[in-house]
Amino acid sequence: MPISRPELLQAFDSLLQPERFKDYGPNGLQVEGKKEIARIASGVTASRALIDAAIGARADALFVHHGLFWRGQDGRVTGWMKQRLQRLLAHDINLFAYHLPLDAHPELGNNAQLGKRLDWVADARFGEQDLGCVARARYSDAQALAQHVEQVLGRRATLVSPGDQAITRVAWCTGGAQGYFEAAIVAGADAFVTGEISEPQAHLAREMGVAFIAAGHHATERYGAPAVAAQVAAQFGLDHVFIDIDNPA
Structure with missing residues (x-):
């Protein structure tokens, strides 16, 4: 059965405790999508390729380590930022991103x-x-x-x-x-x-x-996002798929 967006956010926040960290960008829900979530896709970085793959996987939510928004970046929605946001919004996909909290979790990080x-x-x-x-x-x-x-x-x-x-x-x-x-x-x-x-x-x-x-x-950094997303998905009986977009860096 699907769960609500606030329920999923609370589950991620309870597990990763982002309030404990001084980070380089916002942790938690970065882009709001549909209210009910039945399928989570996880990956390392919210790139256009990962977003397109999540769309193809019919995900309701995308859980990543590297989100879209970082301290000091240009705030204009143009170019690559527009393309990524456009896809998320058009398909009503929630984007959850956790940076340092995902690095630090003692078991799943x-x-x-x-x-x-x-x-x-x-x-x-x-x-x-x-x-x-x-x-x-x-x-x-x-x-x-x-x-x-x-x-x-x-x-x-x-x-x-x-x-x-x-x-x-x-x-x-x-x-x-x-x-x-x-x-x-x-x-x-x-x-x-x-x-x-x-x-x-x-x-x-x-x-x-x-x-x-x-x-x-x-x-x-390939391993934390799928570990956390899989545990939370299992907790609520949701579907989960890990999508690894290769990166030589």
Whole structure:
């Protein structure tokens, strides 16, 4: 049976607790669609391709990590923004988006789900708003760790390795968390895994003796949205489909 839009919003908010976070954009319902929801589509980013796929899947709601609205962006509804909004509104699809709350959930969030797939169990947190995770690990060296990450995620990773020392403690934070590298070093990590790398991190890795692995922003954040949407859908007896729009970034 369908549930109402406010019921679904309350379920997402209760699970992810967005009020706890200082974020870069609005969490929760970003675009209002039909009042009754029977089918949820989930994905990483509210791109035009994902919206079109959700329309094809006859979804009443779309649940994503990267929504449409961000702090400091141009507020005019033109170009790509018009095209995305036009599709959502024309098909009366609700858009729910949760950014940092989806990263941080201890069981269903992006960091927890990535750790689960890589067989890492976090025993500490670090970084801004405690988003980063640290766990015990056992790898002969950073290359072996990078190979494990590549095998699980199914894509090449960028590795900056300062040497061939064993990895016994790994830190990770999904997406564009390269700025957390220094905090990961302070937290005692031998290696840090995230989605992206910027120019300063290569130098820091070599100078501090801590390996840095950039495994892809999209690749590291594929798992939280479907985990949350599937749990909420099961709670209310709704249909759910995860739609993965490939992204090389």
